Amino acid sequence: MTQRNDSPVPSSKRRKGPGPVAWTFLGLGAGAAVGSAAAGVIGGLATLFAREVVTPGKAPVEDVEILALISTPRGQEVVLPVTQETTKPGTYSLWFDGDRGHARLGEVTERSDAEGTLQREVITVDRGDLGAARRGRLGGNVYLSPADLGLDFSEVQVPVSAGQAPAWLIPGSTRSDTWAIMIHGRGANRLEALRALPVAHDAGLTSLVVSYRNDGDAPEVNNGRYGLGTTEWRDVDSAIGYAISQGARDVVLFGWSMGGAIALQVADRSQHRTRVQALVLDGPAVNWFDILEHQAKINKIPYVSGRLGTWLLTHPWGKKITGLTAPLDLASLDWVSRAEQLRVPTLILHSKDDDFVPFASSAELAAKNPAKVDLVAFTQAGHVREWNVDPKAWDDAVSDWLESMFAAPIPGLAPLPR
Known part of the structure; x- marks a missing residue:
């Protein structure tokens, strides 16, 4: 999962981990102690974990509800639910329509904890129809080129x-x-x-x-x-x-x-x-x-x-x-x-x-x-x-x-x- 070429790390510097014998013992011990079903769960989770680490992910989930696109004296703003992610300060991207749409969002301009909503400045809509979008995802990539x-x-x-x-x-x-x-x-x-x-x-x-x-x-x-x-x-x-x-x-x-x-x-x-x-x-x-x-x-x-x-x-x-x-x-x-x-x-x-x-x-x-x-x-x-x-x-x-x-x-x- 990383790259090394011509400067081998001295063995004294390497992070020690269990070797194949240790893992075999662990697996057998787990199987004897909690049964083969539990050992299978342990191995199955290990397999899923290892594969996930090195396999490029699928399309990201659109996990932010887009409540409305409104016009204010300050300009266009998007209304979003209050969440840990949507309330963070700064500038972000809002991807929508299966990543075919992209907008650049600025700071939070208004927040209503009673309603559980907030408004963020829409700096620009680079592509797509934000007004028609109902779900999206926030990201850090605010520029496309x-x-x-x-x-x-x-x-x-x-x-x-x-x-x-x-x-x-x-x-x-x-x-x-x-x-x-x-x-x-x-x-x-x-x-x-x-x-x-x-x-x-x-x-x-x-x-x-x-x-x-x-x-x-x-x-x-x-x-x-x-x-x-x-x-x-x-x-x-x-x-x-x-x-x-x-x-x-x-x-x-x-x-x-x-x-x-x-x-x-x-x-x-x-x-x-x-x-x-x-x-x-x-x-x-x-x-x-x-x-x-x-x-x-x-x-x-x-x-x-x-x-x-x-x-x-x-x-x-x-x-x-x-x-x-x-x-x-x-x-x-x-x-x-x-x-x-x-x-x-x-x-x-x-x-x-x-x-x-x-x-x-x-x-x-x-x-x-x-x-x-x-x-x-x-x-x-x-x-x-x-x-x-x-x-x-x-x-x-x-x-x-x-x-x-x-x-x-x-x-x-x-x-x-x-």
């Missing part, structure tokens, strides 16, 4: 091992030979990275917003299963090669969620890793052991099933069950244990209430390697919506940090132009 940000861009094709991976290329200015390569997360696509384009553009960087295997845009490989960073990094490595062929001297990798795991693998294993100047990671997956344990817990999967599911992902015996073509080296993705091996300056932006990727892992990584890792904490954002909750704070944090990186000389490279 670099054009929505007023940026010139071109659609390019990055050669990867299985064919061509589409990407958006946005020209830079004062630092055009430094490329910001932007990597979306699990279950997302290139839209997730668009929010970072203004910061990169203002810094004068050229930006390349990439796709990678099994994300719905790039070619499908490995039975369509996620590698959690262990395989996807190769496509980003190819993107760096493409950037170099187009005049890039060095790169800054941006990564969201699993895109953070991918970026860390690129910085560690890529043939172009000496070109990687810095990492900007949002809600990054820096330790999949902790993520899987957390996800099993919040989804009420028994502890034994969760551990067995993790083992299925990492052992050759689990391939037929998970659909993976090779087991995943999750230890290579555990950057909390590998903290001292992270040698690239890294900025992490992470919300303390992230319900998918635990904030504690990012905090622990920053504490273990303060010389290389800076952590900016957010609240109320959940998973990878730090920008949505407070775009100014996100933009300022990234902009200021990048400027500090550009001011420092890069080993082996001449100082970047100001």
